Amino acid sequence: MGTKSGKKRKKCGKKGDATKNAEEPNITLRIDDTNQRKIPALVMWYLSPIDRLRRLFSNPKDL
Amino acid sequence: MQWWALDGRKKGDGVLRHPSDAQQWKGFDAKYPEFGEDPRNVRFALSTDGMNPFVDRTSTHSTWPVLLSIYNLPPWLFVKRKYLLLTMIISGPKAPGIDIDVFIEPLMQDMEILWKERVEMWDELVKSAFTLRAIIFVSVAL
Numbered sequence: 376m377g378t379k380s381g382k383k384r385k386k387c388g389k390k391g392d393a394t395k396n397a398e399e400p401n402i403t404l405r406i407d408d409t410n411q412r413k414i415p416a417l418v419m420w421y422l423s424p425i426d427r428l429r430r431l432f433s434n435p436k437d438l
Numbered sequence: 439m440q441w442w443a444l445d446g447r448k449k450g451d452g453v454l455r456h457p458s459d460a461q462q463w464k465g466f467d468a469k470y471p472e473f474g475e476d477p478r479n480v481r482f483a484l485s486t487d488g489m490n491p492f493v494d495r496t497s498t499h500s501t502w503p504v505l506l507s508i509y510n511l512p513p514w515l516f517v518k519r520k521y522l523l524l525t526m527i528i529s530g531p532k533a534p535g536i537d538i539d540v541f542i543e544p545l546m547q548d549m550e551i552l553w554k555e556r557v558e559m560w561d562e563l564v565k566s567a568f569t570l571r572a573i574i575f576v577s578v579a580l
Contacts, residue, residue: 417530435562
């Protein structure tokens with residue numbers, strides 16, 4: 376999925392900087408957002424279909 | 439929701455105008471006559487696909503919406519946004535892949551309730567309560 380572009384490789388270099396910071400605990404507390412590559416969080420949303428059905432059946436125009 | 443069972447709808451001439459004209463639907467009714475008795479019982483189609491809400495970062499984000507569409511509705515309605523049930527959004531760095539069965543677990547629990555235990559539902563059209571059952575009738579591969 377996806378291809379490696381020049382832009383991405385540049386970012387990888389910056390990631391190396393971030394790991395260097397991790398070795399020195401005093402600096403890691405001051406995280407610089409511009410130098411760190413953000414990793415998207417794995418989030419799952421669940422919306423119950425039962426409630427949607429209840430809503431659907433309560434509207435006479437939908438039936 | 440009951441449109442497919444109405445007498446006013448043209449049916450029974452061998453033409454497929456709605457999934458209920460097809461053999462799978464009739465076969466399911468024959469297997470579970472109790473389910474087929476009430477036209478309000480919901481038949482879902484399950485579908486999912488990976489999409490990317492952030493145009494330029496193709497490889498760092500992945501979002502998987504899981505949709506349920508209601509096949510009881512007329513074919514010109516069941517793909518409309520109003521009637522699509524967006525039950526799940528899985529977003530993260532990678533596609534869930536084969537692990538999607540773990541994410542889908544809460545949906546399967548709800549489906550178990552809808553199939554085995556049934557759900558009390560108020561029908562505003564006839565102003566009375568009824569017990570609803572539902573099944574995932576087909577899954578749509580995108």
